[in-house]
Amino acid sequence: MAGSDAASPAPTAPDTVKILVAGGFGVGKTTLVGSVSEIAPLRTEEPLTTAGLGVDDLAGVEEKRATTVALDFGRITMGRDLVLYLFGTPGQQRFWFM
Template identity: 55%
Template sequence: MSVDTAGTSPAAHAPGPAPVKVLIVGPFGVGKTTCIGSISEIEPLTTEERITSLSAATDDLSSTPHKTTTTVAMDFGRLTLSDELVLYMFGTPGQQRFKELWEELARGALGALVLVDPEPERLKQSFDVLDLVEQFGLTYAIGVNYFDERRLFPLSEVREALNVSQETPVVACDVRDRNSAGQALITLVQHLLTRLG
């Protein structure tokens, strides 16, 4: 079947911004949903459910005692960086019991922003996430999410503790702040462009 394109405006064939799929990943309660909510230019899609006594028995809430909901499938948001580039952000659940969702979410993704909490006990929870990111061959940057009440750890110490290469960007951010979270994502995109270039 042929389609008559006579009279079609040239603008109809003009290419739009290139879509880039990235993941926002990290352990339970590190701020993935908050990050996407802070910077998405559209109303973010979330799959938040209330934490019940059943999940509380499985998920460690000791470091996040005020957390009342958790992501059970994914979060989704969009951020246009320029006329040439738009990011589609997919937030993954942080709990190990949801890791089977990663294969679907990682398909087609160019990279990942790995959010970590720099507190030593919480930082250890990032290793399983980093293993999955590397298993799926994703280029990544580390976003060290500093919470107001937490100590500030030098980024060099966080890099050393996570044992990531010197070429992997490690940046400080506050995912509640649009500019700060956006800069962490821009760092990831710049790293992706360097690797692809």
């Protein structure tokens, strides 16, 4: 029977789920996506500058040196049938439209 084989059905694409990681500035969104992703995460970090003084609250994250300006992206494969796509947002109110 040409074109099919009951013992090895044609492979199907895995289901995909998009997970949005949202939250305030410095809560750990970028760290989370980068920690659990199986691929090198896409990052859009830019250095914090004096323009953020009094705007971006560094209380509790005094060592933070950069901030996400567009998105984080990572991927987790859950077996053969499911792939998770992780999207991290910027945290500041000025980026809430995203």
